[in-house]
Amino acid sequence: MFKKVLVADDLLSINQGVVSVLDTLKITDVQEVQYCDDAYLKVKKAAQDNEPIELLITDLSYKKDHRNETYTSGEELVKVLKKEHPELKVIVYSVEDRLQRVRTLMNKHNCNAYVCKGRRGLIELNTAINTVYNNDTYLSPQVAAATSPKTNIEIDDFDIILLKQLSLGLSQEGISQHLQKKNLSPYSLSSIEKKINKLKTQFGANNTIHLVSIAKDLGLI
Amino acid sequence: MFKKVLVADDLLSINQGVVSVLDTLKITDVQEVQYCDDAYLKVKKAAQDNEPIELLITDLSYKKDHRNETYTSGEELVKVLKKEHPELKVIVYSVEDRLQRVRTLMNKHNCNAYVCKGRRGLIELNTAINTVYNNDTYLSPQVAAATSPKTNIEIDDFDIILLKQLSLGLSQEGISQHLQKKNLSPYSLSSIEKKINKLKTQFGANNTIHLVSIAKDLGLI
DNA sequence: TAGTTAATTACGGCTTTCCGTAAAACGAAA
DNA sequence: TTTCGTTTTACGGAAAGCCGTAATTAACTA
Known part of the structure; x- marks a missing residue:
């Protein structure tokens, strides 16, 4: 021992x-x-x-x-x-x-x-x-x-930023501008939509509210 | 003593x-x-x-x-x-x-x-x-x-239910049906909209995602 | 009972989000 | 450089949400 x-x-x-x-x-x-x-x-x-x-x-x-x-x-x-x-x-x-x-x-x-x-x-x-x-x-x-x-989900830092900004109340358009200001790419509305959509699939979320809620429960944000 | x-x-x-x-x-x-x-x-x-x-x-x-x-x-x-x-x-x-x-x-x-x-x-x-x-x-x-x-905000049980259902991924329409099934009133889409809106004002939330995020942080749901 | 007020519901126009498709840009390898 | 695959961006129709207004119903009071 x-x-x-x-x-x-x-x-x-x-x-x-x-x-x-x-x-x-x-x-x-x-x-x-x-x-x-x-x-x-x-x-x-x-x-x-x-x-x-x-x-x-x-x-x-x-x-x-x-x-x-x-x-x-x-x-x-x-x-x-x-x-x-x-x-x-x-x-x-x-x-x-x-x-x-x-x-x-x-x-x-x-x-x-x-x-x-x-x-x-x-x-x-x-x-x-x-x-x-x-x-x-x-x-x-x-x-x-x-x-x-099955819990093994690939989440990168960019995803965390997206989730965080969503939880802070920014619209997708607002997040786009935020990213552009910070020189982070991709920042187009379309890309943001796509990434959020992917996250929803990964987490089995019904909508974006649900997604952010899950992310908070998991302690991601 | x-x-x-x-x-x-x-x-x-x-x-x-x-x-x-x-x-x-x-x-x-x-x-x-x-x-x-x-x-x-x-x-x-x-x-x-x-x-x-x-x-x-x-x-x-x-x-x-x-x-x-x-x-x-x-x-x-x-x-x-x-x-x-x-x-x-x-x-x-x-x-x-x-x-x-x-x-x-x-x-x-x-x-x-x-x-x-x-x-x-x-x-x-x-x-x-x-x-x-x-x-x-x-x-x-x-x-x-x-x-x-200043922390003194009036939140009743109905509000908690709304926030909870939102966090579970239901749409406002879905919440309406859920309430109706449970014989809870008011359950009209319009009333739900109005109550959520009021909560957003009370908590200073930009949108519903933000609202649910705040509610989780406060431990309401 | 009638009158007043508040709560609930209904509706319409507008914005945001959603989702599929497709074009453009980029990067790696031949 | 060309080719192939991936990423990013663009666009458009459908759905959901937002917001002001107004009608309906319920509740309370005189």
Whole structure:
């Protein structure tokens, strides 16, 4: 089993729950932090000292406060850590259950597990730790659909811009002008129509309102 | 200070944090539940036995599981309890920070305090308990704007239905038929147009997409 | 009951969006 | 350069939505 584990979560009270789970797993070397930057530094330091942290359990959302931090979200933290320390196992433990977020974390950032906070959260966390230790990945049941192929939709940055502008109340004509002003192409009304139409098909939306609504639910915008 | 307090939250680990705060306030008679229904029954029972619970601290969102519950959200719980036991003090303790939700709870359901979970959550909870004990209301700073007059918008259940149906992708014609089928009035296309138009004015939305987007951001739907 | 007011519904002209088709522009490879 | 395929743009008819006006119905009051 893991020997050295780092727990990052800005709610100290939840931290305690996680630590109790680690306790039942006989993991004694457990460190806790409340800020992303602290987590980053701890991992770096441990690696440098040749006593690397084996597992990171982190939340996604950290409330901002007075501190001026480099990394302000769990996602950023995971992204950079997994890049610089691919051998570090990462379990995300969050209330967030939007599939798109989960998908990005698992597929793009190579997280090892995603556990939803909830009534069964700590139980699932227990399972996740064991599964990850055996070099497998784990997902809470309610987000298990996140990595299934059919959710695998190609959405690029341009699409996100379109959806965002729509959600801000711009007409298609208005979006066209907005894009032109920003030197983004394509910007013709016709192209915008076509792209929106494609998105509607991809998401199975009945109309543009529905499309934007879905995009918001997925956490795309 | 309060003597008898009930804590309801489906994350047992957070419960522990709340309990520790109560502990520092020398409140010894603290009960804990993880389901809304249990909270309801406890309050009823205590009132019947003439040993009423003085303060309820509750979360808003309870993950659903196998149990078939009458009350599935903190909001429902608060609504019914405040109606049947106006003398019961209620503090909502939740990660939710959407103003509309807070506003409804404070103004409509007469909550006594709203504290956002977060880094300073337990500190603010402490303040809230003291403030409520002195018959005043308390709001976490980030939601303090919730009860300011300018946020005071009149939205009724019918409006919510309209917004919901729009977000689900129905056309105005489709909504008309939906309402007619459900024997809800008014259901004419003309009335629906008019109501949507009014909502757009109220929320300062440029078009219907914008309106639904705003409604989602506010947590109305 | 009649009169007044508000809510609901109906309608028509106008704009925006929708959707299919097709032309023009662009980029890569022969 | 020519060719082929893709992307972007253009256009036009149909549908949906927008908006002002007006008729009808409901609700309330004197």
